[in-house]
Amino acid sequence: MTKKLRVGVAGLGTVGGGLLKLFADESNRLNERLEVTAVSARNRTRNRGVDISRFQWFDDPVELAANADVDVLVELIGGSDGPAKRAVETALERGAHVITANKALLAVHGSRLAAISERTEAKLLFEAAVGGGVPMVKAVKESLAGCRASAVAGILNGTCNYILTEMEQNGRSFEDVLADAQRLGYAEADPTTDVGGFDAAHKLTILSAIAFGSRPDYEHVRIEGIERVSLTDIRMAGKLGYRIKLIAKGAFDGSAVSMHVSLALLAFDHPLANVGGSLNALVADADPVGQLTFIGRGAGEGPTAASVAADLLDLAEGRGGYAFGRPLAQLAEAPRAAPAEFGRFYVRLMVQDKPGVVAAVSDRLAHESISIESFLQMPGHEGPSVPIVLTTQSCARAALEKAVEAIQRLDVVAEPPYVMPIEESGHRARTWSKG
Ligand code: HSE
Numbered sequence: 001m002t003k004k005l006r007v008g009v010a011g012l013g014t015v016g017g018g019l020l021k022l023f024a025d026e027s028n029r030l031n032e033r034l035e036v037t038a039v040s041a042r043n044r045t046r047n048r049g050v051d052i053s054r055f056q057w058f059d060d061p062v063e064l065a066a067n068a069d070v071d072v073l074v075e076l077i078g079g080s081d082g083p084a085k086r087a088v089e090t091a092l093e094r095g096a097h098v099i100t101a102n103k104a105l106l107a108v109h110g111s112r113l114a115a116i117s118e119r120t121e122a123k124l125l126f127e128a129a130v131g132g133g134v135p136m137v138k139a140v141k142e143s144l145a146g147c148r149a150s151a152v153a154g155i156l157n158g159t160c161n162y163i164l165t166e167m168e169q170n171g172r173s174f175e176d177v178l179a180d181a182q183r184l185g186y187a188e189a190d191p192t193t194d195v196g197g198f199d200a201a202h203k204l205t206i207l208s209a210i211a212f213g214s215r216p217d218y219e220h221v222r223i224e225g226i227e228r229v230s231l232t233d234i235r236m237a238g239k240l241g242y243r244i245k246l247i248a249k250g251a252f253d254g255s256a257v258s259m260h261v262s263l264a265l266l267a268f269d270h271p272l273a274n275v276g277g278s279l280n281a282l283v284a285d286a287d288p289v290g291q292l293t294f295i296g297r298g299a300g301e302g303p304t305a306a307s308v309a310a311d312l313l314d315l316a317e318g319r320g321g322y323a324f325g326r327p328l329a330q331l332a333e334a335p336r337a338a339p340a341e342f343g344r345f346y347v348r349l350m351v352q353d354k355p356g357v358v359a360a361v362s363d364r365l366a367h368e369s370i371s372i373e374s375f376l377q378m379p380g381h382e383g384p385s386v387p388i389v390l391t392t393q394s395c396a397r398a399a400l401e402k403a404v405e406a407i408q409r410l411d412v413v414a415e416p417p418y419v420m421p422i423e424e425s426g427h428r429a430r431t432w433s434k435g
Contacts, residue, residue: 002033004033004034004035004316005033005034005035005071005072005312005315005316006034006035006037006038006069006070006071006072007034007035007036007037007038007070007071007072007073007074007312008036008037008038008039008040008058008064008065008068008070008072008073008074009036009038009039009040009055009074009076010039010040010041010058010061010064010065010073010074010075010076010077010083010084010087011040011041011061011074011075011076011077011078011084012039012040012041012046012048012052012076013041013076013078014185014300014301014304015076015101015128015301015304015305015308016039016041016048016074016076017048017049017050017301018301018302018304018305019074019076019305019308019309020036020039020048020050020052021049021050021301021305022305022306022309023035023036024050024051028309029313030309030312030313033312033313033316033317034072034312034313034316036055037055037056037068037069037070038055038056038057038058038064038068038069038070039052039055039056039057039058039064040057040058040059040060040061040063040064044057044059056068060083061075061077061083061084061086061087062083062086062087062090064087065086065087065088065090065091065094065096066090066094070096071096071097071315072096072097072098072099072312072315073087073088073091073096073097073098073099074098074099074100074308074312075087075088075091075098075099075100075101075102075105076100076101076102076308077102078101078102078104078188078189079102079104079105080102080104080105080107080108080109081105081108084100084102084105085105085109088100088102088105088113088124089113089116091122092113092116092117092120092122092124093116093120094120094122095120095121095122096122097122097123097124097125097315097320098113098117098122098123098124098125099125099126099128099308099311099312099315100124100125100126100128100129101126101128101129101304101307101308102126102129103126103129103130103199103202103203103206104193104198104199104202106126106129106202106205106206106216107201107202107203107205107206107216107218108202108216108218110205110206110209110215110216110323110324111215111216111328111331113323114322114323114324114328115328117323118322118327118328123315123320123321123323124323125311125314125315125320125323126206126311126323127307127308127310127311128304128305128307128308128311129202129203129206130156130203130206130207131154131156131203131280131282131294131296131298132158132280132296132297132298132299132300132303132304132307133296133297133298133300133302133303133304133306133307134280134281134282134294134295134296134297134298134303135294135307135310136154136207136280136282136294137206137207137210138310139282139284139292139294140152140207140210140211140284140325141210141321141324141325142321142325144211144284144286144289144292145325147286147287147288147289148286148287149211149212149252149284149285149286150251150252150253150285150286150287151249151250151251151252151283151284151285152204152207152208152211152249152250152282152283152284152285153247153248153249153250153272153282153283153423154200154203154204154207154247154248154249154272154280154281154282154283155245155246155247155248155272155275155279155280155281155298156199156200156203156204156207156248156280156282156298157194157197157199157200157203157246157248157280157298158181158186158277158278158279158280158297158298158299158300159178159181159186159187159188159191159194159195159199159278159299160194160195160197160200160225160226160246161245161246161275161276161277161278161279161280161298162177162180162181162184162186162277162278163177163178163181163195163226164226164229164234164244164245164246165276165277166180167229167231167234168234168238168243168244169276171231173231174226174227174229178191178195181194181278184278184300185299185300185301186278186299186300192225195225195226195227196223196225196227197223197224197225197226197246197248197261197262198223198225200246200248200261201218201221201223201248201259201261202218203248204221204248204249204250204259204261205217205218205221205259206324207250207282208250208252208257208259209324209331210324210325211250211252211284211286212250212252212257212332213325213326213330213331213332214257214331214332214333215324215328215331215332215333216324217257217259220259221259221260221261222259222260222261222262223260223261223262224260224261224262224263225246225261226246226263228418229244229263232348232387233346233348233389233418233420235378236348236376236378236387236389237265237346237389239376239378240265240346240374240376240389240391241267241268242265242266242267242268242273242346242422243265243266243268243270243273243274244263244264244265244266244420245263245264245266245272245273245275245423246261246262246263246264247261247262247263247264247266247272247423248260248261249261249423258341262420262421263420264420264421264422264423265346265391265420265421265422265423266422266423266425267422267425269425270423270424270425271283271291271293271425272293272423275295278297278298278299278300279295279296279297279298280295280296280297280298280299281293281294281295281296282294341396341397341398341421342394342395342396342397343394343395343397343421343422343424344373344391344392344393344394344395344421344422344424345391345392345395345397345400345419345420345421345422346389346390346391346419346420346421346422347389347390347391347392347400347404347417347418347419348387348388348389348417348418349361349387349388349389349390349407349413349417350385350386350387350413350414350415351385351386351388351412351413351414352384352385352386352412352414353381353385353386354412356412357388357410357412358375358388360407360410360412361388361390361407361410364403364406364407364410365390365392365403365407367403367406368395368399368400368402368403369395369399370392370393370395370399370400370403371392371393371395372390372391372392372393373390373391373392373393374390374391375388375389375390376388376389376390377389384414385414385415391422397421400419401419404417404419
């Protein structure tokens with residue numbers, strides 16, 4: 001019988017606990033090929049629903065990575081630096097394979113870790129880092145390996161999706177729903193990581209690197225979170241036939257990669273518009289396969305542990321390959337210039353309700369040659385200022401930003417306008433150009 005791979009698990013939170021439960025099920029295939037022999041966590045005595053007393057215990061995950069007799073380190077600590085990074089580097093340096101769910105670490109230090117992995121021939125796998133239980137990394141890395149990808153667009157943060165869905169469906173406040181997401185175990189330790197768009201940006205960085213064959217380049221993701229969205233936006237967008245989602249999108253035009261995370265309006269028939277609650281989804285456009293959509297549970301104990309388990313079995317059965325799908329030397333340096341963005345946009349204004357306001361606003365837009373597609377004011381709004389929203393026809397974002405600056409200077413405008421892109425479903429794709 002082949003010798004079982006010995007596994008050290010660093011981090012016994014939601015996902016680590018879930019993984020130990022999978023191993024505790026003796027009928028699970030994991031047990032045929034692998035065994036957990038060492039663990040590390042902050043708290044040794046916490047009840048995790050599984051017996052950890054038979055594993056070698058380490059207070060310090062870096063010590064586990066350096067000294068435990070393991071073939072694989074599973075890193076489930078989190079954080080782009082600190083003990084997680086030191087433990088992963090230590091394991092790779094000594095030739096132990098690493099499986100990690102740590103998207104921040106991979107987004108920020110992916111190239112460096114891939115370099116160590118290539119040098120020591122220790123594998124670095126991370127299906128659980130993106131999309132929880134949804135096989136996004138493997139799909140893009142392996143199934144699309146023979147294709148030319150032009151875009152990956154996804155709902156990559158379950159917490160934000162849960163908040164937006166609850167706000168829309170039940171009229172609940174942002175803060176109220178966030179507290180729920182934290183209780184349900186979707187949210188990161190620091191909620192800013194989720195609601196600020198950073199977690200989705202980490203995941204997008206990883207997917208874009210694999211999809212487009214470029215080095216992970218987190219510094220060049222344009223990131224906006226969901227903090228400014230209001231129930232008014234959600235309702236007004238709904239009246240216009242759109243749903244608001246946090247979209248993480250990478251696009252490759254043949255020479256430059258652009259990456260952004262932002263709220264966007266999706267027509268109700270967009271493939272991502274009906275992905276609700278804490279679900280995650282990815283739409284990949286690749287030639288010649290066309291458009292593919294993956295949907296499923298993107299966070300939580302079971303789904304994320306299942307992805308770690310799949311990576312463990314890949315290692316045990318000799319699969320895995322390069323961390324980002326190709327040798328580091330073949331990954332292009334990401335472009336440095338932010339591409340110009342063209343598409344349709346939603347603009348919400350808070351204005352005084354008096355004659356001439358709409359005329360003044362449309363005048364500022366016309367000055368930048370921006371054409372209005374729809375205009376909406378809801379009757380019955382109380383207060384010193386009222387919301388009006390408009391959508392534009394396709395225009396350059398830079399021109400819209402100029403118009404918005406001029407609109408903001410109008411006396412009747414009470415607060416900075418809020419702009420969101422309208423995400424097209426393919427036939428009328430948002431475009432970028434260098435310049
Ligand atoms: N905080 C993440 C989310 C967990 O809400 O999707 C999974 O990475």
